[in-house]
Amino acid sequence: MRLSIIAGLCAVALAATACGAGEAGSDRALAGQTVDVIGTWSGEEQVHFEKVLDAFSKKTGAQVRYTGAGDELPTVVQTRVSGGTPPSIALVAQPGFAAQLAKSGAIKPVGAEVEDAVTANYAPIWKQLGSFDNRLYGVYFKVANKSxxxxxxxxxxxxxxxxxxxxxxxxxxxxxxxxxxxxxxxxxxxxxxxxxxxxxxxxxxxxxxxxxxxxxxxxxxxxxxxxxxxxxxxxxxxxxxxxxxxxxxxxxxxxxxxxxxxxxxxxxxxxxxxxxxxxxxxxxxxxxxxxxxxxxxxxxxxxxxxxxxxSVVTGGDMAVQFKDDAATTKLMQFLASPESGSVWAADGGYLSANKGIEPKAYPNEVTHELAQQILDAGDNVRFDMSDLxxxxxxxxxxxxxxxxxxxxxxxxxxxxxxxxxxxxxxxxxxxx
The missing domain is CATH 3.40.190.10 (Periplasmic binding protein-like II)
Structure with missing residues (x-):
């Protein structure tokens, strides 16, 4: 179950924080390339996520086209995969669906640069949750604290x-x-x-x-x-x-x-x-x-x-990639960085398991405490059982x-x- 959390509590402008391990470069070498992204978010959440994507575009020159599919995301993704027009990236809330996509070969294991960013910025449990058959497929960009x-x-x-x-x-x-x-x-x-x-x-x-x-x-x-x-x-x-x-x-x-x-x-x-x-x-x-x-x-x-x-029971939105071109891989790398999460964190309605995000990035003490609880649980975090x-x-x-x-x-x-x-x-x- 996903609902907006404390959305719009603060409209603080946040300058990009120092880059974490494995962050996308800022040489705009991807100008002219387009990344197609599907997620569940609409309304205010979509506005916040598009600010993250805009930060990526400004950094790399690549353009990102986002489509909000709501609860119909699995159906939309499956239809596009079957029709031969998969998105570049989808952010999925059901690990079982991601496992199904991995088993069918529809999504790609992440490259070394993305895996390095996940290793550097997340507790090991998040790498485990994003892996299938011992290969890393997903980056948890946004999470929920259900404890x-x-x-x-x-x-x-x-x-x-x-x-x-x-x-x-x-x-x-x-x-x-x-x-x-x-x-x-x-x-x-x-x-x-x-x-x-x-x-x-x-x-x-x-x-x-x-x-x-x-x-x-x-x-x-x-x-x-x-x-x-x-x-x-x-x-x-x-x-x-x-x-x-x-x-x-x-x-x-x-x-x-x-x-x-x-x-x-x-x-x-x-x-x-x-x-x-x-x-x-x-x-x-x-x-x-x-x-x-x-x-x-x-x-x-x-x-x-x-x-x-x-301990924390959690949920979350995991980015998986259907294509392995340079722009798609760079966006996956960016989503695994503290910089990307800090953009949305400033607006509220967002928690991350990325330990590189500074406490001051969150708009208030309550939101920071909610995120810190996830970090403090370490490997005692478990994904919502009913979703698995x-x-x-x-x-x-x-x-x-x-x-x-x-x-x-x-x-x-x-x-x-x-x-x-x-x-x-x-x-x-x-x-x-």
């Missing part, structure tokens, strides 16, 4: 409680109970949108089972009846199963869509004190409420469980993970039934 819990300071004040930023799951539950005891539902849960429940599960599972088991479950190398799944569901049930903690109880949560879960917390008066979801919550707060991010609205990292290290699984299991409304976890929210005592339902759906979806 954040957002709170309304005024809701805590109304409950006569100090603002808590619990570092552990046990303290998070204790804070939630204190809010409930004071008459304020702790958490608004968007149970009507099954994808939010997959994100809840993924964050708890990553912290209870660890990154290696997360990878195995994602690939269905261990079953959904494994004990590690039971442990994670039991922890979730401590929250989902306590009607006092969840705004509207389970039945109310199952009728709450994502945007409503945010406005439940940040409208005046608020109906709950906290909401879990990714950094894009900030965009909904800014566009749909009068609450100001960084003042009355803040966030804290998803709490640790059983002493787990800092077959769509029939991880991305279909009323089926697979979405349906099983909605049923679990409705009755969190049914842990065994939930595990068996997940395994049955996975067994069907993962068949060749």
């Amino acid at each position: 954040t819990v957002w709170y309304n300071q005024k809701a805590f004040e109304a409950a006569s409680l100090p603002v808590e930023k619990p570092a552990t799951w046990d303290k998070f539950l204790a804070t939630s109970r204190a809010l409930a005891d004071a008459g304020t539902p702790a958490v608004s849960i968007a149970g009507a949108d099954g994808w939010t429940l997959t994100d809840w599960f993924e964050n708890v599972y990553l912290r209870t089972a660890g990154p290696d088991n997360y990878d195995k479950l994602t690939r269905h190398e261990i079953p959904w009846t494994d004990e590690t799944v039971r442990v994670a569901l039991r922890e979730l049930a401590k929250l989902f199963g306590d009607a006092k903690l969840v705004q509207g109880g389970s039945s109310g949560a199952l009728q709450t869509e994502f945007a409503k879960s945010v406005t439940n917390v940040f409208d005046d008066p608020s109906q709950a004190a906290m909401v879990y979801e990714g950094d894009f919550v900030a965009g909904v707060i800014s566009s749909s409420t009068k609450t100001v991010v960084g003042q009355d609205a803040g966030f804290f990292p998803f709490p640790s469980l059983n002493g787990s290290a800092p 699984t077959p769509a029939a299991f991880g991305g279909t409304k009323g089926a697979g993970m979405w349906k099983a976890l909605q049923d679990f929210l409705g009755d969190p005592t049914k842990i065994d039934e939930t595990m068996q339902g997940l395994e049955s759906a996975a067994g069907k979806a993962y068949k060749p």
